[in-house]
Amino acid sequence: MKYIIQILPSLLNGTRITILLFAITLVLSIPLGILFALGLRSKFKPLAILLDLYVWLMRGTPLLLQLIFVFYGLPIIGIVFERFTAAVVAFVFNYAAYFAEIFRGGLQAVSHEQREAAALLGLSRGQTLRFIVLPQVIKIVLPSISNEVINLIKDSSLVYVLGIGDLLRAGNVATARDVTLVPLLMVGLIYLILIAGLTYLQKVIERRFSYYE
Amino acid sequence: MNNVATRTPILELTNLSKTFANKVIFKNINLQVMKNDILSIVGPSGVGKTTLLRTILGLEPVDSGSFKFAGQVFDPTDHSQNQIGIVFQDYRLFPNLNVLENITLAPIQAQKQTPAAAVQQADRLLEFLKLTPQRKLYPFQLSGGQKQRVAIARALILEPQILCYDEPTSALDSSNKWQVANLLRQFQKQGMTQLVVTHDDQFAQKISSDIFQMG
Numbered sequence: 001m002k003y004i005i006q007i008l009p010s011l012l013n014g015t016r017i018t019i020l021l022f023a024i025t026l027v028l029s030i031p032l033g034i035l036f037a038l039g040l041r042s043k044f045k046p047l048a049i050l051l052d053l054y055v056w057l058m059r060g061t062p063l064l065l066q067l068i069f070v071f072y073g074l075p076i077i078g079i080v081f082e083r084f085t086a087a088v089v090a091f092v093f094n095y096a097a098y099f100a101e102i103f104r105g106g107l108q109a110v111s112h113e114q115r116e117a118a119a120l121l122g123l124s125r126g127q128t129l130r131f132i133v134l135p136q137v138i139k140i141v142l143p144s145i146s147n148e149v150i151n152l153i154k155d156s157s158l159v160y161v162l163g164i165g166d167l168l169r170a171g172n173v174a175t176a177r178d179v180t181l182v183p184l185l186m187v188g189l190i191y192l193i194l195i196a197g198l199t200y201l202q203k204v205i206e207r208r209f210s211y212y213e
Numbered sequence: 214m215n216n217v218a219t220r221t222p223i224l225e226l227t228n229l230s231k232t233f234a235n236k237v238i239f240k241n242i243n244l245q246v247m248k249n250d251i252l253s254i255v256g257p258s259g260v261g262k263t264t265l266l267r268t269i270l271g272l273e274p275v276d277s278g279s280f281k282f283a284g285q286v287f288d289p290t291d292h293s294q295n296q297i298g299i300v301f302q303d304y305r306l307f308p309n310l311n312v313l314e315n316i317t318l319a320p321i322q323a324q325k326q327t328p329a330a331a332v333q334q335a336d337r338l339l340e341f342l343k344l345t346p347q348r349k350l351y352p353f354q355l356s357g358g359q360k361q362r363v364a365i366a367r368a369l370i371l372e373p374q375i376l377c378y379d380e381p382t383s384a385l386d387s388s389n390k391w392q393v394a395n396l397l398r399q400f401q402k403q404g405m406t407q408l409v410v411t412h413d414d415q416f417a418q419k420i421s422s423d424i425f426q427m428g
């Protein structure tokens with residue numbers, strides 16, 4: 001117990017970095033994913049093709065490769081990011097691609113007939129999107145988004161490769177230093193607690209959207 | 214019978230033609246909808262009645278022909294004036310909005326009415342259509358007849374010059390059907406022009422001032 005209390009501050013500091021990366025990625029990649037999803041459905045074909053290519057690249061290559069590419073690769077051509085920023089850039093663009101695909105599916109699921117009805121009522125496309133389409137899309141995509149959000153917490157451990165002091169690194173450093181499994185078990189426990197919190201939040205949000213069928 | 218001298222056309226379709234995938238849907242349609250009339254467009258299924266209605270609503274382009282509204286050349290794809298309202302066959306209520314929100318969304322957002330004014334007007338319509346107890350319910354909680362009346366209220370609140378119905382009786386039982394017929398007559402008494410697309414000849418005979426046969 002004394003040992004746990006001793007290593008807890010460094011683990012909590014790692015947790016703080018993990019949560020920070022998680023939160024920034026989520027706040028940026030969800031709106032970006034919605035925008036990209038709208039772009040994927042655009043009648044302006046070059047934009048849709050470009051975004052298709054982007055989604056294919058992001059989903060078709062490992063996130064680890066993308067992290068290494070942004071932090072270690074881009075400096076070769078003169079684009080240098082600080083460690084944490086590099087992680088944010090790689091995570092945001094990777095997750096935005098997954099969210100774009102999820103939202104594209106959600107947008108397709110809201111019937112064209114509803115958009116027609118809205119247009120005949122004199123609502124603009126923006127108003128239709130805001131008041132009719134997006135609220136329905138959010139309900140449709142919630143389970144898939146929740147899955148990705150849970151993956152994101154776990155994927156954030158990949159920043160280990162950039163030397164960022166996240167939760168996993170904090171535990172690994174302590175295990176290597178003190179030759180004990182306790183820090184790694186604690187790391188696992190903290191991930192489980194974080195994911196339990198997110199799962200609870202997912203259920204609350206799903207309940208909030210269950211007022212209609 | 215209407216007095217011929219007082220009948221003025223509000224909507225005129227001239228030589229409307231529409232083909233789809235090389236199939237002629239309709240050709241050289243000439244049609245006048247008189248003010249305060251109930252005009253029914255009848256004909257068997259697949260004859261192009263709904264497509265004709267969709268062109269009037271600006272949802273389908275025509276290959277040729279012209280539209281006039283109250284004597285002026287009219288672009289049906291411009292929905293900003295809300296001159297023509299529609300009650301769809303499947304009602305198309307917004308499932309994420311309750312009855313009151315379904316009705317007040319367009320007046321508040323598109324017509325920039327104050328929420329208080331829109332709600333007041335919506336409540337008047339809900340009372341008239343016997344829907345007051347349902348004002349906070351969601352579409353999935355309503356019967357077919359109730360959904361249709363919400364769709365009617367949603368169209369009426371925008372005060373259209375013409376109210377159109379696509380197959381208004383197709384999903385209703387006989388008692389609901391004649392309630393709708395009575396409703397249409399009440400609207401007519403209040404000066405509303407109505408256009409009904411239906412394959413139900415009996416219903417059309419009962420309610421119409423004029424019938425346009427297709428096919």
